[in-house]
Amino acid sequence: MVIGVRNLAVARGGVTVLQGLGFAVAPGEALILRGPNGSGKTTLLRTLAGLQPPTAGEIDLAPETIAYAAHADGLKSTLTVAENLAFWAAIYGGPDIGPAVQAMDLAALVRRRAGELSAGQKRRLGLARLLVTGRPLWLLDEPTVSLDVASVALFAGAVRGHLAGGGAAIIATHVDLGLPEARVQDLDPHRVRIMVRDGFDEAFA
Amino acid sequence: MVIGVRNLAVARGGVTVLQGLGFAVAPGEALILRGPNGSGKTTLLRTLAGLQPPTAGEIDLAPETIAYAAHADGLKSTLTVAENLAFWAAIYGGPDIGPAVQAMDLAALVRRRAGELSAGQKRRLGLARLLVTGRPLWLLDEPTVSLDVASVALFAGAVRGHLAGGGAAIIATHVDLGLPEARVQDLDPHRVRIMVRDGFDEAFA
Amino acid sequence: MSIWEYANPKKFMQTSAWVLPWAVGLTVACLVVGLVWGFFFTPDDYKQGSTVKIIYLHVPSAMMAINAWVMMLVASLIWIVRRHHVSALAAKAAAPIGLTFTLVALVTGALWGQPMWGTWWAWDPRLTSFLILCLFYLGYIALWEAIENPDTAADLTSILCLVGSVFALLSRYAVNFWNQGLHQGASLSLDREENVSNVFWVPLLVCIAGFVLLFVTLVLMRTRTEIRARRLKALLARERVA
Amino acid sequence: MRALLLRDVRLAMRTGGGFGLGLAFFLILAVLVPLGVGAEGGTLGRIAPGILWVGALLACLLSLDRIFALDHEDGSLDLLATSPIPLEAVVAVKAMAHWLVTGLPLTLMAPGLGVLLNLAPAAYGWLVLSLLLGTPTLSIVGAFGAALTVGLKRGGLLLSLLVLPLYVPTLIFGAEVVRRGAEGMALGTPLALLAAISLGGVALLPFAAAAALRVNLR
Amino acid sequence: MRALLLRDVRLAMRTGGGFGLGLAFFLILAVLVPLGVGAEGGTLGRIAPGILWVGALLACLLSLDRIFALDHEDGSLDLLATSPIPLEAVVAVKAMAHWLVTGLPLTLMAPGLGVLLNLAPAAYGWLVLSLLLGTPTLSIVGAFGAALTVGLKRGGLLLSLLVLPLYVPTLIFGAEVVRRGAEGMALGTPLALLAAISLGGVALLPFAAAAALRVNLR
């Protein structure tokens, strides 16, 4: 098991948005998070990534396991594609950037500055970053935004490669990723809809 | 005819990316632009919006016709949803924000600050802006990014309403919008793949 | 029972509701007695003339301006170590009071300086460090105001208060080093014999007690407000989910 | 256009950033200069007009890039450029909003800082008047500079470098008015020049700035 | 960590913004002050140490919000926080990069500006030495302030307001060293204090800053 979650509750802006979540992801497995806009997918992924503490529940996760890809790509528009990738490779002490460039079909763009890419090309670069981290668990927030059909297939191939190598992935998305083998976790039943009230102390939750 | 384009060529970063484009859009009609990442959809829409001049060809377009929605939404994160919309309504001297709020299902969020919305909620707000411009021709760049299925349907409904009222729309997208009646314009044949070089002057193109 | 029980907001609200009227009464009594005594029934100083009467405002407010910061520091430490919400809110409540006292000390000092030193403002070390203290208060309050999430705000302002205290001490020392200045020394210190004469001394003590009580009263009152505001915010946030 | 002015002022007030940044900076400068320079009344009083004007100018300079940069980053500028408001008006309105949240409060606050810097009593009125006449120039010239550099990543640096020389006449006349005021000398000429520069700038620069913006959005 | 340092320095050089902005500002100040204050050699020379130190401090202040704000906006900071490098090291490295592109060039450039301001010849050595010892404090204290305010829209204003009082001791000791140097007085104590503050700050503040960052990323 790469990650296990028990009875998790997460909050955003001081409000608990999801509760009672429990799941586990084994090596080689991909989990797809589904839920309407504003249901808390991003919040959940940030919590799993360790950026914010859960309001309740436990997360079983070895340290140095995750690579997180958020809505924003974290690209520096004045650095070239190769420089952007090489930076993250150095930070993670990860592998060479060559295979990542190949996998995301960026070879023609390596010397282009990131600010001069089209929306979809930027996103491909953002995804290539995952491949240089060498981390087993990928946390992906709507990874295929702005990608054309060919690039979505490229991405699905990269995820399959990662899983085949014993990796795992948790992916929040609204669209079809072309990964029919992935398990789907619907967040709708876990949304917090009713107000729980009791003592005065509760107001500080 | 709301817009007509003849033999158009557009450039980005000093390189012509599309050429020989010709199409016309009549009232009540929607045109979908398709093409892989980096093919020049964004560049074309910016040219039609008048933000950059075409390198060749003509655009027939009455003034004050278009409302443009780019990759970026132009939201101010410290203003509330209502304030953001009201500002654009005032700028365009357009209608009341009430119907736009209804159409994009933002009623529950009007008093929330734009910075506190989830990715999809932000996008819905960006699209609601179109409804307060009162402009007949919408130029939309990947409008359904980050939207869940329900919101995509909402968006398709809004576009249909606009078309039914005699409006028109040009939409660049990679995904299915649920608008089967729309005409599709494939940009692939118009891409400039070989660099045409001849005289010295040409290098300044 | 332990003092930490008051870290429970409910308990704090109950106790403070009981204490508050007494605190208000004592404050008013002390301030009225001290100020009336000082203003009407003390003689003029042979050197400073009637301006000594300013001492009853100037010295207590200057003392409390510093003490309020110390109280905020302690409350911040309690928040960092034990995460008691009431203590973070008390620190927040104390800041505007400290700022007001700082301004009172600055204004009365400036008004005193005009007849005594012939200038409204001099870059004397004590004056300068008060100006800097004023900036610290402004920054601290602005940080509280700028952050939406109350826990985040409590964490960050506590860190600022800690680091700021160290630098405030450093500044005090630096400013002393920089300029020797005009301001009188600490004539209140107990180990010195040449204290201010008793005629001024006793009403001054009463005034100091009055300002301390005023501080306590206002902190209690403002902390109650902050607790209510915090609860209000939590309830509204819940409403939003529903 | 009123909507744009209101929005810009509201954004400046709400997000701070613009509003207050300049003021805080001005206050900071007035506190730091004596701490650095030493507090002899004579020297301080003599340099006070210059320091106050330099401070006002720097406080303006600091907030210039916000005039267009924020709107460019989040895409609003593209949308404004395709809106029914002419770009010249957008520039003028944004410069005016900048003045309202920077130049005007700066002017109102300056006398208080004069006390800290030992400014001569006779000079206070002239200080306020000269700032009132001079700060609009700072805003409109700044808007022109910001329009030239919007979208450039090197914006901040370039902007200061471009705008600085354009500020020099205003600075010289402004500080001169205050200095002459402090010493009770005649100051009609610099005052008239200060006003003339402001008027000319407000009338002409919006067109230059709009042209620059159009090029930059391309 | 070396990669992070290199990236930050490279970004500063390439985008400008950071690199050069501070320097340009410093230069601007040194040019404007004589213009505003009037160029009598005596007064100018007397205020030169203070003006130079205030200028260095403001030049640092200007570029502080870039330490974390840019990385926060484009999402890099989230990614760095989930990376194998401890956040304390990220803070320290980023402060160091800031010093390399701001404090260090400032120090090297200061003597040139001393000439513009009529600084006494004896003071040049001390000017450079005091800046060399003092500017690291400016960067690390600034990084702390930037960590407190990252993600706040009101960042710019607040940052100056929070950081200014923290800069006071450094400014006083730094300017004092130069002034005493100019007059040939003993300056061991302020110099030692300057160094002590720097060392203390560099050793302890990264922890406070990392704590603030963690809270802010939550």
Next chain:
Amino acid sequence: MPDLGKYAFAVLASYAATALLIAGLVALSLWQSARTKRALDEVEARQGKTDG
């Protein structure tokens, strides 16, 4: 009223300024207190009803 001599302005202005500042603070505190109390009562009443 004691005779304040030539320093009357300084002394009286000090007392006036102090009174003003502290009265301002007290008024602000009272106003904030009343406002939050009212708002909280309102919300508590409302939520009490919605919850039944």
